[in-house]
Amino acid sequence: MIEDVNSEKNDYIKIRISTNRKENWKKICSKKNISLTNLIINSVENRILDDERRKVLAFIEKQDNIFIKIETNINQLAKIVNSQKFISKTEFDEFRNELKIISKLKEKQNEMFEKIYAMLSK
Known part of the structure; x- marks a missing residue:
């Protein structure tokens, strides 16, 4: 109710x-x-109790901060590659694989957040 x-x-x-x-x-x-x-x-x-809600929101904020750091690292790498105008195929393939992993983790995180938000709204 x-x-x-x-x-x-x-x-x-x-x-x-x-x-x-x-x-x-x-x-x-x-x-x-x-x-x-x-x-x-x-x-x-x-x-859900208010203290648990605060913990969940703190967890979400922490997760968001982790992805912000990852995005910053990606931008720094892109800046280095742009200044050098070169990246080896091996480095590019490794970078692309890492981006795929990050993308999958972000999708899982978003699914988890949707479940958490649904739980919090009750």
Whole structure:
């Protein structure tokens, strides 16, 4: 169930649990840097928790940075080849094979990101 962003939160659910359990839940929330309400709602609705969402987004950003470094290296190589006006066939074939590998990895990464975004949108 997706909550309407404009809906007003003015209803309460009271539950009875042991003091120990409540303290344990609060410790979990403290470690994850989330609210107890968030923990309960997302657990009941089988949604990803906010701390997990932050980790996933950090992972995506890290992956993007790795590919930016690879793209920078490719551009540097292209600049060297352009200045020398020459690249051997062996070097060119190796470079082309590396580009194919990178392209396949990027495709896999994009597929994974699509799955992650779908999971995050729930």
